[in-house]
Amino acid sequence: MKDYLVDAVVLKSARTREADRVLTLYTRQVGKIRAMAHGVEKPASRKRGAVQPFSYSRLLLRRGREIDSVSQGEGVEIFPALRQNLDGLARASYIAEMVDAFTVDEDPNTGVFELLLATFDILGRGSDHIAARAFDIKLMSLVGYRPGLECCVMCGSAGGERLWFVPGQGGIVCAECGPGPGGGLEISRGSLETLKALLRWDIGRIYQIRPDPRTGREIAGVMKRFVEYQLEKSIKSARFVELLEKGFSF
Numbered sequence: 001m002k003d004y005l006v007d008a009v010v011l012k013s014a015r016t017r018e019a020d021r022v023l024t025l026y027t028r029q030v031g032k033i034r035a036m037a038h039g040v041e042k043p044a045s046r047k048r049g050a051v052q053p054f055s056y057s058r059l060l061l062r063r064g065r066e067i068d069s070v071s072q073g074e075g076v077e078i079f080p081a082l083r084q085n086l087d088g089l090a091r092a093s094y095i096a097e098m099v100d101a102f103t104v105d106e107d108p109n110t111g112v113f114e115l116l117l118a119t120f121d122i123l124g125r126g127s128d129h130i131a132a133r134a135f136d137i138k139l140m141s142l143v144g145y146r147p148g149l150e151c152c153v154m155c156g157s158a159g160g161e162r163l164w165f166v167p168g169q170g171g172i173v174c175a176e177c178g179p180g181p182g183g184g185l186e187i188s189r190g191s192l193e194t195l196k197a198l199l200r201w202d203i204g205r206i207y208q209i210r211p212d213p214r215t216g217r218e219i220a221g222v223m224k225r226f227v228e229y230q231l232e233k234s235i236k237s238a239r240f241v242e243l244l245e246k247g248f249s250f
């Protein structure tokens, strides 16, 4: 079998020589793959629309010795809200970079594919900041880093007044066990409940969760630390989103 069909979201598109592009795709069928899109920079290219960054397309791929290539493409959804302004593009870049960072090649995960589509679909329709945090915690859970939020991950108690979120321990730690060296971030009960809701609720309904600004900031801090701990680096586009958000209320 030389050709195969995939449902794909374009995470990244890098220009190479001439009119070609190397795509990073997240597909339903085979997970993350790279594919060559030949000639797409030519204005007459019929594949052009289907290989735009952050679009959802059906692609016919041809197996190659080193890299597969797109032989035909048909756009399914381009998520216009993501392309309306810088904010939408910055958020889409963040989501795509996260999926790229937390997945390995050719390890399909339908949950990740569905989450990616649902998140692109919801962005631009309400509080994108909250949608992005829901995406963070859901993605981490889908790839095996689900944080322990129900009780202290060290002793199993419900904990008292004060709680910490400790990335190195994988969740919530009570005052008795203590955040320990390297520490964690203190988290209020309200933020903890909101985090649980972000994890549990369907992303299509996530805008019904409306945390106050303080809770919003706390959740953002906790998730950022957790993502960076798991990846051992920061997400480049996160910095850009933060700059755009300055002065923004949630």
Ligand SMILES: [Zn+2]
Pocket: 152, 153, 154, 155, 156, 157, 173, 174, 175, 176, 177, 178
């Ligand atoms: Zn404890």
